[in-house]
Amino acid sequence: MFPDVRRRRLPKLFLLVTALALPLTACGPDLGKSNFARTTVPAAAATGQVADGPITDAAVAADVLRMIQPCQFLTKDALGALGLGTVEDDPSPSSIAFDSCRNKVKDPGGKEIRLQLEIGSTTAPRADKTTGAVGGLPLRVNKTGDTDCSVAVMTALNPDLALEVTVTYAGDPCRPGQTFAEAVVQKLHNSPEKYATPPGTVLTADPCAMADAAAVTSVVPAAKAAPTGLHSCEWRDRGPSVTVGFLPGLPPIVGDGYSKVDLGNGVSGFQRPPPGDSARCKVQWQHRPWQGDDVELAQVDYQGYDDSTADPCGKAVTVAKNVVTKLPKP
Numbered sequence: 001m002f003p004d005v006r007r008r009r010l011p012k013l014f015l016l017v018t019a020l021a022l023p024l025t026a027c028g029p030d031l032g033k034s035n036f037a038r039t040t041v042p043a044a045a046a047t048g049q050v051a052d053g054p055i056t057d058a059a060v061a062a063d064v065l066r067m068i069q070p071c072q073f074l075t076k077d078a079l080g081a082l083g084l085g086t087v088e089d090d091p092s093p094s095s096i097a098f099d100s101c102r103n104k105v106k107d108p109g110g111k112e113i114r115l116q117l118e119i120g121s122t123t124a125p126r127a128d129k130t131t132g133a134v135g136g137l138p139l140r141v142n143k144t145g146d147t148d149c150s151v152a153v154m155t156a157l158n159p160d161l162a163l164e165v166t167v168t169y170a171g172d173p174c175r176p177g178q179t180f181a182e183a184v185v186q187k188l189h190n191s192p193e194k195y196a197t198p199p200g201t202v203l204t205a206d207p208c209a210m211a212d213a214a215a216v217t218s219v220v221p222a223a224k225a226a227p228t229g230l231h232s233c234e235w236r237d238r239g240p241s242v243t244v245g246f247l248p249g250l251p252p253i254v255g256d257g258y259s260k261v262d263l264g265n266g267v268s269g270f271q272r273p274p275p276g277d278s279a280r281c282k283v284q285w286q287h288r289p290w291q292g293d294d295v296e297l298a299q300v301d302y303q304g305y306d307d308s309t310a311d312p313c314g315k316a317v318t319v320a321k322n323v324v325t326k327l328p329k330p
């Protein structure tokens with residue numbers, strides 16, 4: 001459920017890790033049996049009409065959501081107020097994404113409810129899983145197996161972006177997911193906590209605007225851009241693709257397959273071709289300080305059509321050199 005395992009030196013590319021949400025009206029928990037053999041959590045029912053056409057809610061615009069702190073929705077106080085059960089731990093922010101966080105709740109019978117939120121998910125359930133709306137935002141719910149459920153509140157359509165919560169619970173996982181989603185949407189419309197945005201931060205940058213078309217099409221002809229999260233964007237032309245993204249992590253260094261490369265403008269990048277004859281190469285560099293030992297990282301990931309692709313690192317570096325000139329100045 002929670003594969004976010006930190007590699008202290010070479011952070012992986014984005015965790016485009018998962019978002020959450022949407023409003024629903026909570027009903028009281030059914031805790032009538034003292035042995036809690038069939039404990040339940042508050043249920044929620046989708047309300048409102050599904051939005052027609054583009055989503056225009058200013059509270060969930062991409063440039064607003066990029067600044068939202070995800071862990072505020074998973075604190076002990078925030079989860080405790082939902083009546084799902086006991087919250088023992090503080091939330092765990094992702095170490096490789098700005099917009100993902102997770103936590104656990106124990107229901108009254110001692111069963112664990114694991115919740116992970118991603119703000120700006122592009123992996124929400126399909127449109128045919130729409131079950132209504134919350135606050136005018138389409139709600140999609142998809143249960144997989146007996147214990148897993150994805151609950152997503154759509155914040156943009158075509159291409160899709162969502163507030164998505166994934167739940168694992170040996171009860172009905174969709175019920176706590178919908179209850180939690182409702183609380184998230186309500187908070188987003190009522191003074192949500194935001195990250196500090198110092199001058200030059202990539203946190204507020206639109207990744208799809210951080211590379212010139214000419215630079216991208218020189219390595220991926222006829223490429224079309226599409227967001228792959230709030231902080232990443234992919235340009236694809238059938239097979240080949242290039243992705244530009246921003247993430248937190250420790251400063252990259254030479255070693256573990258990474259070598260230093262000059263990106264111009266006084267910026268040193270670190271490129272890492274995968275072992276073997278792969279057509280993929282990543283280039284990563286430090287942009288500015290972030291929190292603690294972590295920094296803001298920028299990354300370009302080139303994926304060739306097949307193993308015969310010539311010089312994948314050269315292609316990644318070409319785009320990276322252009323991105324360096326487009327980033328906000330610290």
